[in-house]
Amino acid sequence: MTLKIGFILFPNLTQLDLTGPYEVLSHIPESQVHLIWREQGPVKADTGMQIVADTTFDACPQLDIVCVPGGPGQMDVMDDAEVLDFLRQQAKTAQYITSVCTGSLLLGAAGLLDGYKATTHWAAIDLLAAYGATYEKGRVVRDGNRVTAAGVSAGIDFALSLVAELKGEDFAKTLQLAIEYDPHPPFQSGHPECADPSITAVVRTFMKDALEKRQAQAKAYQDQKES
Amino acid sequence: MTLKIGFILFPNLTQLDLTGPYEVLSHIPESQVHLIWREQGPVKADTGMQIVADTTFDACPQLDIVCVPGGPGQMDVMDDAEVLDFLRQQAKTAQYITSVCTGSLLLGAAGLLDGYKATTHWAAIDLLAAYGATYEKGRVVRDGNRVTAAGVSAGIDFALSLVAELKGEDFAKTLQLAIEYDPHPPFQSGHPECADPSITAVVRTFMKDALEKRQAQAKAYQDQKES
Numbered sequence: 001m002t003l004k005i006g007f008i009l010f011p012n013l014t015q016l017d018l019t020g021p022y023e024v025l026s027h028i029p030e031s032q033v034h035l036i037w038r039e040q041g042p043v044k045a046d047t048g049m050q051i052v053a054d055t056t057f058d059a060c061p062q063l064d065i066v067c068v069p070g071g072p073g074q075m076d077v078m079d080d081a082e083v084l085d086f087l088r089q090q091a092k093t094a095q096y097i098t099s100v101c102t103g104s105l106l107l108g109a110a111g112l113l114d115g116y117k118a119t120t121h122w123a124a125i126d127l128l129a130a131y132g133a134t135y136e137k138g139r140v141v142r143d144g145n146r147v148t149a150a151g152v153s154a155g156i157d158f159a160l161s162l163v164a165e166l167k168g169e170d171f172a173k174t175l176q177l178a179i180e181y182d183p184h185p186p187f188q189s190g191h192p193e194c195a196d197p198s199i200t201a202v203v204r205t206f207m208k209d210a211l212e213k214r215q216a217q218a219k220a221y222q223d224q225k226e227s
Numbered sequence: 228m229t230l231k232i233g234f235i236l237f238p239n240l241t242q243l244d245l246t247g248p249y250e251v252l253s254h255i256p257e258s259q260v261h262l263i264w265r266e267q268g269p270v271k272a273d274t275g276m277q278i279v280a281d282t283t284f285d286a287c288p289q290l291d292i293v294c295v296p297g298g299p300g301q302m303d304v305m306d307d308a309e310v311l312d313f314l315r316q317q318a319k320t321a322q323y324i325t326s327v328c329t330g331s332l333l334l335g336a337a338g339l340l341d342g343y344k345a346t347t348h349w350a351a352i353d354l355l356a357a358y359g360a361t362y363e364k365g366r367v368v369r370d371g372n373r374v375t376a377a378g379v380s381a382g383i384d385f386a387l388s389l390v391a392e393l394k395g396e397d398f399a400k401t402l403q404l405a406i407e408y409d410p411h412p413p414f415q416s417g418h419p420e421c422a423d424p425s426i427t428a429v430v431r432t433f434m435k436d437a438l439e440k441r442q443a444q445a446k447a448y449q450d451q452k453e454s
């Protein structure tokens with residue numbers, strides 16, 4: 001049976017959230033990967049790269065793995081009924097409901113993280129609680145069939161973990177070797193726990209507007225739920 | 228002055244070779260990234276993902292950074308006069324001539340690694356010598372203005388190193404933190420030096436046909452040069 005994998009490909013996404021795990025997951029034998037949006041055709045990432053959506057929400061089959069990337073565009077679809085309904089429908093039967101980076105906030109907005117442990121980009125972890133999720137530290141957090149990954153590049157670690165679950169550790173290891181995933185970051189600056197505080201401050205300043213918007217959206221979600 | 232960065236986007240490339248460094252380099256302030264092919268429009272990667280080429284060879288400005296990704300499609304352009312001429316022309320004035328994975332073999336075919344230290348995907352390192360290059364161990368190898376990266380995921384390490392050179396270590400560190408590049412591979416299997424030999428054997432078998440084709444191309448290049 002074909003393993004059906006689908007990524008939501010919304011405008012203004014952070015493309016590496018998607019392209020990292022895509023590279024790994026697409027090598028699962030007898031898998032089929034869908035890049036899903038309202039209409040088929042090029043979708044522009046936050047950096048300008050255009051990736052082609054090949055499957056519409058309507059035409060998308062029931063997926064075995066749903067993956068939601070993050071990035072600035074995630075904020076624009078937090079109230080999008082078509083996107084939220086699609087995720088809720090898929091979640092009813094999907095084997096795994098997953099996200100990378102702030103994609104977890106979109107899963108949250110669809111009500112799909114309520115009661116689950118989860119993670120997200122380090123700058124957004126405080127927002128998970130508003131969606132009923134409990135932040136858990138980790139590059140990849142698994143709770144039931146929810147698998148959420150930390151920021152951007154964590155999608156590669158996430159995908160390799162998922163492949164190990166689905167196809168065994170040996171197969172995951174062959175993929176890791178094939179993509180020579182033997183990372184040597186030139187600096188110790190990939191997480192606030194190891195980064196220089198002045199560097200963290202710069203990134204926080206850079207992300208300030210987005211964080212405020214995401215906070216307002218989290219509050220609105222919570223207010224609506226409580227009313 | 229705008230920093231002009233260009234990636235060759237050939238059919239059947241390994242998309243993460245390109246999308247990894249693109250994510251990093253595109254965040255350099257006042258930079259412009261070109262995805263370059265014969266014609267504008269979608270180009271299909273080896274996994275089926277389609278990325279849009281936005282710049283043709285003819286319309287491409289002189290670049291400051293030229294980057295050549297790898298993947299199966301690299302073999303199909305090793306004799307392609309349009310591609311090779313483009314690389315040679317760009318190399319005359321580019322500040323950096325770079326590659327990820329087997330993209331280095333294409334740089335080699337264009338005569339651009341002759342006399343340089345370089346690296347490539349671990350399965351292809353023996354082929355560099357045919358192009359006059361000397362293999363050097365390393366995730367990222369710099370020699371003069373040639374910067375070559377190891378397989379696929381090494382493109383992220385490469386791009387962060389390049390950003391550090393161009394814009395300083397602090398800026399590179401902010402980008403590393405922004406993409407939460409704090410990798411935790413689930414296994415120690417990213418390089419033959421740490422992978423289980425049986426896993427390496429599986430990947431070598433999987434890559435056998437490609438390796439034989441690349442060997443034949445390397446021999447043909449050498450024969451032509453010596454004749």
